Amino acid sequence: xxKVIFNHQACKGCGLCVxxxxxxxxxxxHEELNEKGYAPAECTDEAACIVCGFCATIxxxxxxxxxxx
Amino acid sequence: MxxxxxxxxxxxxxxxxxxxxxxxxxxxxLVAEAIDHxxxxxxxxxxxxxxxAVFAYNYFNTDMLEAAHGRAPAVATGMKRVxxxxxxxxxxxxxxxxxxxxxxxxxxxxxxxxxxxxxxxNAVYGMTGGQMAPxxxxxxxxxxxxxxxxxxxxxxxxxxxELLATTRGAAYIERVSAxxxxxxxxxxxxxxxxxxxxxxxxxxSMIEVLSTCPTNWGMTPVQAMQWVxxxxxxxxxxxxxxxxxxxxx
Ligand SMILES: Cc1ncc(C[n+]2csc(CCOP(=O)(O)OP(=O)(O)O)c2C)c(N)n1
Ligand code: SF4
Ligand code: SF4
Ligand code: SF4
Numbered sequence: 001x002x003k004v005i006f007n008h009q010a011c012k013g014c015g016l017c018v019x020x021x022x023x024x025x026x027x028x029x030h031e032e033l034n035e036k037g038y039a040p041a042e043c044t045d046e047a048a049c050i051v052c053g054f055c056a057t058i059x060x061x062x063x064x065x066x067x068x069x
Numbered sequence: 070m071x072x073x074x075x076x077x078x079x080x081x082x083x084x085x086x087x088x089x090x091x092x093x094x095x096x097x098x099l100v101a102e103a104i105d106h107x108x109x110x111x112x113x114x115x116x117x118x119x120x121x122a123v124f125a126y127n128y129f130n131t132d133m134l135e136a137a138h139g140r141a142p143a144v145a146t147g148m149k150r151v152x153x154x155x156x157x158x159x160x161x162x163x164x165x166x167x168x169x170x171x172x173x174x175x176x177x178x179x180x181x182x183x184x185x186x187x188x189x190x191n192a193v194y195g196m197t198g199g200q201m202a203p204x205x206x207x208x209x210x211x212x213x214x215x216x217x218x219x220x221x222x223x224x225x226x227x228x229x230x231e232l233l234a235t236t237r238g239a240a241y242i243e244r245v246s247a248x249x250x251x252x253x254x255x256x257x258x259x260x261x262x263x264x265x266x267x268x269x270x271x272x273x274s275m276i277e278v279l280s281t282c283p284t285n286w287g288m289t290p291v292q293a294m295q296w297v298x299x300x301x302x303x304x305x306x307x308x309x310x311x312x313x314x315x316x317x318x
Contacts (some may be wrong), residue, residue, distance in 0.1 A: 033088025
């Protein structure tokens with residue numbers, strides 16, 4: 001099974017992934033800022049993810065990886 | 070379902086210094102993926118520009134050189150002629166390529182140098198604070214066109230893809246955009262083709278990528294992508310402007 005992994009420390013909170021997710025399951029987490037001080041993106045419902053890869057394609061900082069498990 | 074998607078080998082582990090949401094990062098990844106896919110990392114030499122991408126030599130895991138502002142095509146010419154077995158690319162912004170370096174890029178194309186040029190058109194000088202570039206849209210407000218670009222003072226947006234396609238030396242010229250997922254994928258294919266043409270000895274290729282500068286445009290990254298779609302694509306039509314195809318250069 002392929003899986004989407006969000007690397008919080010690499011994220012700059014730009015919101016591009018949030019804007020392209022067809023399932024609307026990505027949000028910026030303002031509760032815990034990362035080391036750079038950005039609100040990192042996270043998946044709010046992993047079970048709903050269809051692993052379309054849109055988020056990884058648009059992320060400018062490669063904070064999102066898709067891996068085979 | 071998407072394929073595996075991990076950091077390409079042709080990028081180092083160094084995090085990009087680019088502003089949040091800047092498309093420079095996306096295009097770096099596309100270039101690196103093309104290099105990985107073609108298996109040319111060990112023989113590729115990149116030429117970094119002056120502009121926000123000045124640190125490209127820290128990011129691409131290939132041999133890299135740094136050129137003076139706009140002179141990357143001249144440096145690439147020397148590199149490729151001395152080491153024709155290497156794959157040589159330049160990565161240049163619109164201030165770098167279409168303003169101060171307009172002579173170098175035009176003559177490199179006209180001479181049909183067998184190099185690959187990645188041209189980032191974000192309609193401003195990003196690094197120095199968002200000044201008007203030759204590519205700035207009519208009416209666009211920048212720090213040096215506070216009332217909007219007026220063609221009576223500063224001429225019209227310069228269309229580099231169309232211009233270079235008129236040179237007999239050019240083999241492949243395409244304008245693509247990085248504003249959404251389908252266009253990013255298409256841009257990746259064009260970039261890979263441009264590298265492949267160099268491997269096949271076809272001659273000069275340039276991929277112009279419509280890009281964002283959310284910081285200097287005063288927009289969020291999402292708004293900036295929408296602005297490319299609504300405003301830039303209208304004034305800079307996407308498509309192939311020249312392609313020698315399978316014909317000999
Ligand atoms: C010879 C010279 N002239 C001017 C500059 C100042 N300068 C640095 S970056 C830049 C413009 C870069 O803009 P662009 O090529 O569009 O790249 P971006 O920063 O938007 O990616 C200028 C004019 C310089 N470094 N060297
Ligand atoms: S892979 Fe697709 S569905 Fe899953 S989080 Fe990313 S954009 Fe959303
Ligand atoms: S696109 Fe990348 S950097 Fe931007 S918010 Fe999403 S994960 Fe973070
Ligand atoms: S100033 Fe503009 S072009 Fe430069 S890194 Fe920031 S957003 Fe990108």
